Amino acid sequence: CTMAYQASTRKSFTDALRMLPLHERPALAVFTSGGDSQGMNSAIRAVVRMGLYCGFRVYLIYEGYEGMIGDGEDGQEMIKEANWGLVSGIIQLGGTVIGSARSARFRTREGRLQAARNLIRRGITNLVVIGGDGSLTGADLFRQEWPSLVDELLKEGAVTEKQRRDYASLHIAGMVGSIDNDFCGTDMTIGTDSALHRIIEACDAIATTAQSHQRAFVMEVMGRHCGYLALVSALCCEADFLFIPEEPPGTDWPDVMCNHLIKARQRGKRLNIIIAAEGAIDTEGNAISANLIRDTISQKLKYDTRVTVLGHVQRGGAPSAFDRLLGCRMAAEAVLALLDARQNPELPSIVVSLDANQAVRLPLVECVARTKAVNEAIQAKNYAQSVELRGKSFINNLATYRTLKKLHSPANACSDSCPTLLIVMVGAPPAAPTPACAPSSAPASATASACWASTAVSTASSRPASAR
Numbered sequence: 001c002t003m004a005y006q007a008s009t010r011k012s013f014t015d016a017l018r019m020l021p022l023h024e025r026p027a028l029a030v031f032t033s034g035g036d037s038q039g040m041n042s043a044i045r046a047v048v049r050m051g052l053y054c055g056f057r058v059y060l061i062y063e064g065y066e067g068m069i070g071d072g073e074d075g076q077e078m079i080k081e082a083n084w085g086l087v088s089g090i091i092q093l094g095g096t097v098i099g100s101a102r103s104a105r106f107r108t109r110e111g112r113l114q115a116a117r118n119l120i121r122r123g124i125t126n127l128v129v130i131g132g133d134g135s136l137t138g139a140d141l142f143r144q145e146w147p148s149l150v151d152e153l154l155k156e157g158a159v160t161e162k163q164r165r166d167y168a169s170l171h172i173a174g175m176v177g178s179i180d181n182d183f184c185g186t187d188m189t190i191g192t193d194s195a196l197h198r199i200i201e202a203c204d205a206i207a208t209t210a211q212s213h214q215r216a217f218v219m220e221v222m223g224r225h226c227g228y229l230a231l232v233s234a235l236c237c238e239a240d241f242l243f244i245p246e247e248p249p250g251t252d253w254p255d256v257m258c259n260h261l262i263k264a265r266q267r268g269k270r271l272n273i274i275i276a277a278e279g280a281i282d283t284e285g286n287a288i289s290a291n292l293i294r295d296t297i298s299q300k301l302k303y304d305t306r307v308t309v310l311g312h313v314q315r316g317g318a319p320s321a322f323d324r325l326l327g328c329r330m331a332a333e334a335v336l337a338l339l340d341a342r343q344n345p346e347l348p349s350i351v352v353s354l355d356a357n358q359a360v361r362l363p364l365v366e367c368v369a370r371t372k373a374v375n376e377a378i379q380a381k382n383y384a385q386s387v388e389l390r391g392k393s394f395i396n397n398l399a400t401y402r403t404l405k406k407l408h409s410p411a412n413a414c415s416d417s418c419p420t421l422l423i424v425m426v427g428a429p430p431a432a433p434t435p436a437c438a439p440s441s442a443p444a445s446a447t448a449s450a451c452w453a454s455t456a457v458s459t460a461s462s463r464p465a466s467a468r
Contacts, residue, residue, distance in 0.1 A: 007421070016055075020209060021058065021310070024057075025056060025057050026057070026123070026126060027125070027340060028047065028056040028057070028128065028129075029059040029061050029127055030044055030047040030049075030051075030058070030129060030130065031061035031064055031127070031128075031129065031130070032130045033102070033130070034102060034132040034134060034177075034178075035099055035132065035177075037191025037195070037315060037323075038192065038316075038317065038325040039190040039319040039323030040130055040190060040193035040327065041091060041095070042190075042319060042323065042325075043177070043190060043331040044087060044090070044097065044098060045091055045327075046332055048086070053343060055081070057081065059082060059125075060080050060082050060100070061078065062080070062098045062099050063098075063101045063112075064099070064100050064131070065135075066102075066106070067099070067101070068106070069106060071118040077117075078287075085155075091136075091319075093318070094317050098140030111289065112407065113149050113152060113153065116142075116146065117151065118205050121426070124173060125169065126342070128173050128331070128338070129177075130174075131174075131178075132177070132178045132182075133183055133372070134177075136176070139349065140294045140349045140365055142170065143170045147168065147250065150452060157188050158417065168368075171338050171341040171345070171347075171366065173338050173349070175327075175330045176190065177191055178190070179195035179314055179315055180222060180224075181229070182223070182228065183367065183371050184370035184371045184390070185366075185371075186353035186355070187353075187355060187356070187391075189410060190330065193320045193323050195229060195315065198316070198317060199233040203219060205412055206219070207237070207273065210269050210270075213304060214304070215271060215303070215304045215305065216261065216272035216301075216305040217272070217305070218274045218297075218308070219273065219310065220277075220309045221278070221312055222278055222310075222312065222314050223244070223277040225245060225279055226246075227243075227245055227280075228394065229314070230243070230276065231398060231401060232287060234275040235404070237275070239259070239407075239438065240405070241257050241405075242274075242405075243274075243277060246398075247398060248288075248310065248383060249355075251282050251292060253282055254296045256295065257293075258296070272303070274293055276288065277290075277415045291307060294307045302416075326354065330354070337350050347434075349363070349365060350362060350368050351363075351364045374389045377389060443457070
């Protein structure tokens with residue numbers, strides 16, 4: 001009933017906005033800030049079209065906060081009005097078509113004052129921010145300072161008394177665009193899925209040449225303060241060893257890692273893949289670089305070891321279907337949040353997150369505080385807390401990796417009286433049956449007897465007649 005009432009109220013408000021002359025409609029602006037990520041263009045497109053549909057005038061702010069401040073400087077127009085067709089044909093593009101830049105000037109009050117002047121000049125009091133936690137924190141500070149900034153502009157004669165009344169408050173809705181998935185409060189950030197595709201494709205390609213030459217490869221992936229990319233890619237690519245800042249190894253990691261690699265080779269494995277986040281450390285906070293890992297393996301084991309740093313390849317290329325859809329869904333919810341904020345100006349700044357595959361609104365300040373708490377926990381060497389703050393998904397992925405990287409199943413120690421588990425695949429084969437059928441995913445108390453079904457073999461004939 002509550003949702004139906006909200007939808008009815010929102011529809012009435014939207015209809016009222018559409019009835020206004022174009023120049024009297026409220027204005028909304030969208031911009032991207034900080035590092036780019038795949039899926040940002042999908043979000044931009046959805047903000048523009050959803051905003052126009054809801055009755056807003058919609059603007060694009062080019063080059064992030066720097067464009068917000070620099071609009072009009074040297075004759076450059078950095079804040080431009082958008083229309084429905086302007087954002088056609090961008091959903092499949094990586095990066096951000098409106099540019100992104102880090103702005104030192106926005107960190108100063110003078111810079112924020114100039115940004116407020118430029119926004120008021122176009123009647124913009126609704127902002128959709130697509131960026132990381134730093135960009136979202138800056139936006140919330142801007143919102144808090146907005147009344148005092150407008151008062152200061154009035155004293156300077158830069159705005160009129162009518163403009164002061166009409167543009168008395170600023171509304172903020174944020175979306176997290178970051179390949180690192182380093183923001184607490186959301187299951188996935190825009191760009192993470194596409195970055196994982198890049199990493200996994202590279203690992204799969206390298207595995208074939210490593211297998212041929214019996215080499216070890218150290219893959220460095222992005223994640224200065226967050227090990228999500230390294231963790232999930234290690235899980236998906238059967239990495240032998242993993243280095244992430246949330247669960248660092250002890251100072252004896254060279255011996256532990258080398259012993260693990262030796263045992264893997266003794267069991268007939270011809271290659272080794274080690275994945276390290278760029279922010280990898282040991283328990284004492286000492287940095288662990290990809291080159292250090294390579295040198296350790298080469299000197300201790302005499303393995304032919306190479307380093308591959310994927311770098312900005314992870315950010316590039318077309319977004320995956322998931323990121324395109326995620327950008328659309330989050331953007332639509334962000335516009336609806338701004339619509340609700342116009343009816344209730346006391347609502348706090350929000351960030352649109354993904355929770356159990358649902359786009360939800362969370363208080364921006366609380367999510368930023370939790371995100372910063374993770375980094376503080378790592379700095380304080382409270383690694384268990386940092387893992388806990390990352391959330392259930394991170395915890396479960398880490399536990400799964402620990403289990404599946406074991407060189408043998410604990411079930412081998414069971415007696416002959418242990419139960420037997422049979423895995424049977426029936427029907428059309430899915431895209432990835434093997435990980436789901438891995439024996440190590442079975443309970444430790446059971447002896448797993450896996451029946452491996454090849455996708456090349458038709459499974460239709462194995463169905464009982466009653467199931468056909």
